[in-house]
Amino acid sequence: MTLDALPVGHVARVVKVRGEGAHRRHLLELGMVVGAPIRRTGSAPLGEPLTFELRGAVLALRRTEASQVDVTEDPT
Amino acid sequence: MKRVLLVGNPNTGKSTLLNALTGAGARVGNFAGTTVSSMRARWNLPNHGDVELVDVPGTYSLAAHSPEERVAIRAIRATGEDAGDVVVVLLDATRLVRSSYLLLQVAELGRPIVAAVNFLDEARAQGRPVDLEAYAAVVRVPVVGIVARQGEGLDALAAAVRQILDDPEAAAAATPGPLHPWPDALKPDLDAVAAVLPEGMQTPADSAWAILSLDDAEAQLGPDLPGAEVRDVLEAARAAGRDPLGDVVAARYAWLDARLPAAFGARAQEGQFSERLDAWLLHPVWGLLIFAVVMCTLFAGLFSWSDPAIGLVEAGFGALGTWVGAGFDVLVARGLPVGLLGDFVVDGLIGGVGSVLVFLPQILLLFLFIAVLEDSGYLARAAHLMDRILRAAGLPGQAFVPMLSGFACAVPAIMATRTLPRARDRLVTMLVLPLTTCSARLPVYTLLVAALFPASIEGFPLPVRPLAMAGIYAFATITAVLAAIVLGRFVAPAHDPEVVLELVPYRIPSVRVVLGHAWRSGMHFVREAGGVILVATIVLWGLLTFPRVDDPSTLLTPDVVVAAEADGRSLDAVAASLVLEQTYGGRMGKLIEPAIEPLGYDWRMGVGILGSFAAREVFVATMGLVYGIGDDADEESEPLRVALRQSVVLRDENPVAVGMSLMVFFALAMQCTSTLAVLVKETRSYRWPAFVLGYMTVLAWVASFLTFQGMRLILG
Numbered sequence: 001m002t003l004d005a006l007p008v009g010h011v012a013r014v015v016k017v018r019g020e021g022a023h024r025r026h027l028l029e030l031g032m033v034v035g036a037p038i039r040r041t042g043s044a045p046l047g048e049p050l051t052f053e054l055r056g057a058v059l060a061l062r063r064t065e066a067s068q069v070d071v072t073e074d075p076t
Numbered sequence: 077m078k079r080v081l082l083v084g085n086p087n088t089g090k091s092t093l094l095n096a097l098t099g100a101g102a103r104v105g106n107f108a109g110t111t112v113s114s115m116r117a118r119w120n121l122p123n124h125g126d127v128e129l130v131d132v133p134g135t136y137s138l139a140a141h142s143p144e145e146r147v148a149i150r151a152i153r154a155t156g157e158d159a160g161d162v163v164v165v166l167l168d169a170t171r172l173v174r175s176s177y178l179l180l181q182v183a184e185l186g187r188p189i190v191a192a193v194n195f196l197d198e199a200r201a202q203g204r205p206v207d208l209e210a211y212a213a214v215v216r217v218p219v220v221g222i223v224a225r226q227g228e229g230l231d232a233l234a235a236a237v238r239q240i241l242d243d244p245e246a247a248a249a250a251t252p253g254p255l256h257p258w259p260d261a262l263k264p265d266l267d268a269v270a271a272v273l274p275e276g277m278q279t280p281a282d283s284a285w286a287i288l289s290l291d292d293a294e295a296q297l298g299p300d301l302p303g304a305e306v307r308d309v310l311e312a313a314r315a316a317g318r319d320p321l322g323d324v325v326a327a328r329y330a331w332l333d334a335r336l337p338a339a340f341g342a343r344a345q346e347g348q349f350s351e352r353l354d355a356w357l358l359h360p361v362w363g364l365l366i367f368a369v370v371m372c373t374l375f376a377g378l379f380s381w382s383d384p385a386i387g388l389v390e391a392g393f394g395a396l397g398t399w400v401g402a403g404f405d406v407l408v409a410r411g412l413p414v415g416l417l418g419d420f421v422v423d424g425l426i427g428g429v430g431s432v433l434v435f436l437p438q439i440l441l442l443f444l445f446i447a448v449l450e451d452s453g454y455l456a457r458a459a460h461l462m463d464r465i466l467r468a469a470g471l472p473g474q475a476f477v478p479m480l481s482g483f484a485c486a487v488p489a490i491m492a493t494r495t496l497p498r499a500r501d502r503l504v505t506m507l508v509l510p511l512t513t514c515s516a517r518l519p520v521y522t523l524l525v526a527a528l529f530p531a532s533i534e535g536f537p538l539p540v541r542p543l544a545m546a547g548i549y550a551f552a553t554i555t556a557v558l559a560a561i562v563l564g565r566f567v568a569p570a571h572d573p574e575v576v577l578e579l580v581p582y583r584i585p586s587v588r589v590v591l592g593h594a595w596r597s598g599m600h601f602v603r604e605a606g607g608v609i610l611v612a613t614i615v616l617w618g619l620l621t622f623p624r625v626d627d628p629s630t631l632l633t634p635d636v637v638v639a640a641e642a643d644g645r646s647l648d649a650v651a652a653s654l655v656l657e658q659t660y661g662g663r664m665g666k667l668i669e670p671a672i673e674p675l676g677y678d679w680r681m682g683v684g685i686l687g688s689f690a691a692r693e694v695f696v697a698t699m700g701l702v703y704g705i706g707d708d709a710d711e712e713s714e715p716l717r718v719a720l721r722q723s724v725v726l727r728d729e730n731p732v733a734v735g736m737s738l739m740v741f742f743a744l745a746m747q748c749t750s751t752l753a754v755l756v757k758e759t760r761s762y763r764w765p766a767f768v769l770g771y772m773t774v775l776a777w778v779a780s781f782l783t784f785q786g787m788r789l790i791l792g
Contacts, residue, residue: 017322020292021291021292022141022142022291022292022574023574024291024321024322025137025141025288025291025321025325026136026137026574026575026576027576028321028322028325028326029136029137029177029288029325030174031173031174031177033325033326033329033330034326035333036329041351041354042354042358044358044460044461044463044464045358045359045361045363045364045461046461046464046465047464048463048464049460049463049464049577051358051460051579055171055173055174056170056171056174057171057174058350058351058578058579059576059577059578060460060463060576060577060579061576062463062467
């Protein structure tokens, strides 16, 4: 699945950051590498951006950005 | 003096640490030749003396794509006079792995490092205290634990830095070089890149840097570096199904995750304070409501709370001018030829200094607000909330606070664009900010609406004057948004990478940091922009003063006297208007008349427009002068309204058409030397302010022309 589909409160692990360019590099350098756990915390009142917790930090990603990240959901 | 560089991710408390170490003496500025802001300060190291502490822009990476990254790597790599003697890498104890990712890159550059781990208290409170000794064994540099906000651990930090500065052996021990090995699978690509890099730049770390720096088609390595050749190597690797960029980042994180297992993937537990607070502050209803209240408070503060202080500055300088003027009058009465000098000192010099300091209340207040919002963590939420809306204008959520401030005054608003993380966004915001309806336009609109618009039009159901007022605000706002879209697409330089917004934890703002921030911003303005504004005020004073007429009453011909007496105007005021007419400014008004005639203006309005370059509201007083009503007429002055209306009617023009055209002109034209002065300082160029002056003047002329001619057709 892709990150934008992760329900609020659920935890997943990063499989791959697709896309290319500076934005992909930025996400990788924030620690979004293979195996890193990531949790969906919510979204902004107007529906976007979506918020995720990665390595202790809460990051705001737009839907198109989040859809570039492949994840597998952790069994709960 | 030795130099210490302060490097770290954004929001790791660098400013707080700088404040705690150096007090209020820090100076804000830009890094040479860039729009990236910097702070430097003198740090008194016990048992060593003063060193210069440089705050390097917060960054996650030292690749060379974004301006901040370029500035950071240039600062750390610099040799000779600009070299840093020690690099203090500030780390966040609650995000230790990510902070350490930056430390790995600094280590590769071969400078002595002190690792300062901040927010130890928060990590403790989260139940994940950092074992500093174990951490030091991993990163092989001196490690100091600090809580910058409370001043904890600063002595130990000073001692560690001093030891490196004074003891070459300690410096060598603090310079570990590359900390991690590269995986075998990546080595062929690193070697291939090294093969095209110049001599002296062929280590695997250099290759890794080049790979990360060339992350997309617009990225460049820098002058004298073979960017195109490296790009070819990378294309070949990608064509073969490899991903060198991803592998470089993954290799570093894998090394860190293996050595800092407790911190790997460490998540702030659900239900932490910040998350609970966000449930309210980002709530679809309450969140937007609270946001509206916070922003209204900020705007009310800028718009009206600053008024008493502004009034105080104006009254103070007015009184000073009167007092000094009276002194000169005494000297003139004794026959000393100091009349001109007196005018210069009172109107040029004292008035000029006053016109600089009059901005201070709003600047101090805005930066006080911004510092509180930023330090508390709410500024990030404000950007998050507004992102969706501002994206329509091609701007990020962070542009909201500067744009809102622009409705009070563009000068502090342009300074507030420093909070935008991306240089490109900052530039676009600065270019369109002068279009927002600042409070200086309000007296102009008030005069024009009252003088030239009827209270109602037959057959038109809505009240005309309030509608004109609301209409011009809406018009200017829509124009600013459109300008942001157009300029962002065609004018702003190559898009540097977007920065992911981080919702930093809520924290209680530190009074020291907040006051320091506001104070530095105020001083920065006075020091940087003050001189230019002062000179501009004096030049405008000169234009509307020379050539001088020693005895204005000689200009009063019998015809003029008869006409003035019939209108009941004072002869002094009429004489003053005749003096103004023959000054260079008055002549320029007549000179530009052919250019402004198609907009519906006469030379008098031209003089008013010229005068308004000092500040837009000066239009009102200048018009008072031109019409011979006196220079103390304000926008409520009935004689001024009548005179303005009459002059339009006498020219057989429709007052509404002229009024709308003038309002459109004031909405769009760049008549504010203070804004231009601040733009010069904040963009570090004359090109961009010249561009703003150019595009806004053209826009204003064309729009006013269309408005006037269109309204003439409609209204007949």
